[in-house]
Amino acid sequence: MKNLKVKSARAAKDYSQQELADIVGVSRQTIAAIEKGDYNPTIKLCRAICRTLGKTLDELFWEEDEV
Amino acid sequence: MTNLIVPVIIIVLAIALIFAANKQRKKDGFADYDERQLLIRGNAFQYSFYAVCIYGTLYFLYTRFGGHALMQDGVAVFLGVLLGIAVFAVYSTLSGAQFTKSSPMKAFLIIYGIAILANLLSTGIHIYAHDFVQDGVLTDAVIYPAVALAFLAAFIATLVQGMRDRKAEAEDEDGAEQPGDE
Numbered sequence: 001m002k003n004l005k006v007k008s009a010r011a012a013k014d015y016s017q018q019e020l021a022d023i024v025g026v027s028r029q030t031i032a033a034i035e036k037g038d039y040n041p042t043i044k045l046c047r048a049i050c051r052t053l054g055k056t057l058d059e060l061f062w063e064e065d066e067v
Numbered sequence: 068m069t070n071l072i073v074p075v076i077i078i079v080l081a082i083a084l085i086f087a088a089n090k091q092r093k094k095d096g097f098a099d100y101d102e103r104q105l106l107i108r109g110n111a112f113q114y115s116f117y118a119v120c121i122y123g124t125l126y127f128l129y130t131r132f133g134g135h136a137l138m139q140d141g142v143a144v145f146l147g148v149l150l151g152i153a154v155f156a157v158y159s160t161l162s163g164a165q166f167t168k169s170s171p172m173k174a175f176l177i178i179y180g181i182a183i184l185a186n187l188l189s190t191g192i193h194i195y196a197h198d199f200v201q202d203g204v205l206t207d208a209v210i211y212p213a214v215a216l217a218f219l220a221a222f223i224a225t226l227v228q229g230m231r232d233r234k235a236e237a238e239d240e241d242g243a244e245q246p247g248d249e
Contacts, residue, residue, distance in 0.1 A: 017239045026101035029163030032235055039103050 002037045005060050009053040010035075024048040099167045107164035108155075115155035122147050138205035146213055153217040160224040163232075172229055179222040186215035 010020050010031075017031045024031075024045065033039035034049075041049070046061050053060065100108065126143055130136050137143070159165040166172045193199060193208040200206065 016236075018236065027104060027163065027167065028236070029232070030101050030103040032239075033103060033163075042102055045102060 001063065003035050003061070005055075006031075006049065006053070007035045009055050009060060013053055015053075020049070020052060023052050099169055100164065104159075104164035104167070107162045108159055111155045111158040111162070111164070114158055115151040118154040119147050119151040122150050136204050138209065139207060142205060142207050142209060145207075145210055149210075149213055149217050153220050156217075156221045157224045160221065160228050163228065165225075165228075172225060172232075176222065176225055176229075179218045179225065182218040183215050183222060186211045186218065190215060 010017070015023075017035075018028045021028045021031045025048070026045065030039065030041075030045075034041055046057055050057055050060055126137070126147070138146075156165065166175065189211040193211060196208075198206060199208045
């Protein structure tokens, strides 16, 4: 499932995938994979992304329809 | 018995080197691969192991039931290792897990290009010398075209991944939706 929340939060901060990747210390492909839903990041990376984008874990990574 | 001393020493040294490299790598924090890249490289290692197993099994069956060896033993082993490395490199590259900031794509392309040219040159020399086959088996001269082929595969995979990356970066900068995004 695509993570459009990360994508829109990133766009709101006006970061490119590469800029966000550089800040959180991963490759651009990893950010792209998270946004496309191809990769589930560890909690450590989720927290780094949340801190950078000024969001909470719930706001970016919680899916209401998930069991 | 004395014939075994050199191979045993080489194997012991190789194992010691692998352990030393692994220890150093842990100390350095696994270069600067991120968590997804490390995961993919683990999968790539798994696939390369399977490829070597399949190659080894097929080659064993061929020599066992085919009646004669296709190539010298050392060459057969080398080609198996080369196959494993090539599978690892191509899979890692196409999955975006081969390059980091400290090991950029351009540097790899240059190294691959030089390796291809050098091995093609050696292949040409051996073609001229007609020494690919000796007593009905392939000699170590086949290593050069095989290495050239392996580097060519890695080179092509790098180019393909480079094009994908550029396209994705351009789409990201334009703010455009990637194909099939919605």
